[in-house]
Amino acid sequence: MPLYAESADGVLIAYDVHGGATAVGEHPPIVLIHGFASTAAVTWESTGWVRALTDAGRVVVTLDLRGHGRSDKPHRADEFAPTLLGADVRAVLDSAGADVVDVVAYSMGCRVASAFVELAQDRVRRVVLGGAGPVELFATWDLAEVRGLLLSDEPPMNPLVQAVLGAALAAGADRESMLACVEGVSGAPLIMPAGIPVLFVAGEEDPVTRGTQGLALDWGVDYVSIPGRDHINTLTARAFKDAVVGFLG
Numbered sequence: 650m651p652l653y654a655e656s657a658d659g660v661l662i663a664y665d666v667h668g669g670a671t672a673v674g675e676h677p678p679i680v681l682i683h684g685f686a687s688t689a690a691v692t693w694e695s696t697g698w699v700r701a702l703t704d705a706g707r708v709v710v711t712l713d714l715r716g717h718g719r720s721d722k723p724h725r726a727d728e729f730a731p732t733l734l735g736a737d738v739r740a741v742l743d744s745a746g747a748d749v750v751d752v753v754a755y756s757m758g759c760r761v762a763s764a765f766v767e768l769a770q771d772r773v774r775r776v777v778l779g780g781a782g783p784v785e786l787f788a789t790w791d792l793a794e795v796r797g798l799l800l801s802d803e804p805p806m807n808p809l810v811q812a813v814l815g816a817a818l819a820a821g822a823d824r825e826s827m828l829a830c831v832e833g834v835s836g837a838p839l840i841m842p843a844g845i846p847v848l849f850v851a852g853e854e855d856p857v858t859r860g861t862q863g864l865a866l867d868w869g870v871d872y873v874s875i876p877g878r879d880h881i882n883t884l885t886a887r888a889f890k891d892a893v894v895g896f897l898g
Contacts (some may be wrong), residue, residue: 680752683758689716692755702894749771777848780858791810805819871896
């Protein structure tokens with residue numbers, strides 16, 4: 650059974666703690682933040698991430714973002730503001746009793762991680778940002794196409810909109826909640842305070858991460874490219890897991 654944390658605006662966020670209730674040795678827990686139209690189970694458990702990190706001796710906290718999985722599903726765009734998504738992570742860590750954490754995020758989860766770090770920099774040791782680039786994906790979409798597909802099943806011109814949202818609908822996603830999430834997160838910044846070690850990870854064939862290597866250079870942080878991988882199958886790459894375990898120590 651999942652645990653639940655209540656966020657600042659009353660939204661309930663489902664989460665799980667894997668590997669025990671306290672960190673091992675000097676290492677803090679790791680919080681894993683999934684991307685759009687996914688869940689903690691799909692992104693982090695079925696791909697072997699939770700097992701790999703707990704086998705490495707780490708405590709892992711996973712959560713379902715608002716609008717996703719077992720968490721509450723608001724229907725207004727302002728309920729998906731990045732500051733609220735970041736506050737959801739903080740509420741989960743408060744509930745789990747995790748004072749300081751390492752953060753591993755993927756895709757849209759990187760924008761959530763950015764917002765969380767901005768709210769609680771003193772609670773973050775290291776950050777891994779995977780599957781994200783300097784340009785926020787939803788900001789490149791025509792929101793009229795998104796609304797048409799989600800509310801009226803009108804086929805979009807953009808094949809990426811069809812691929813992402815079509816898969817979400819096939820999995821039973823809440824249509825109004827997905828629309829609110831796209832509208833609320835669109836254009837969310839990807840920033841990180843100086844002084845926090847960051848690792849960017851990008852699939853070599855992932856168009857979503859275009860410009861990520863340059864961003865890593867600008868920030869003066871580490872960057873790993875996963876050969877032959879796209880936005881979806883980068884998550885399953887052993888090289889991704891090994892890079893993260895090494896970076897987080």
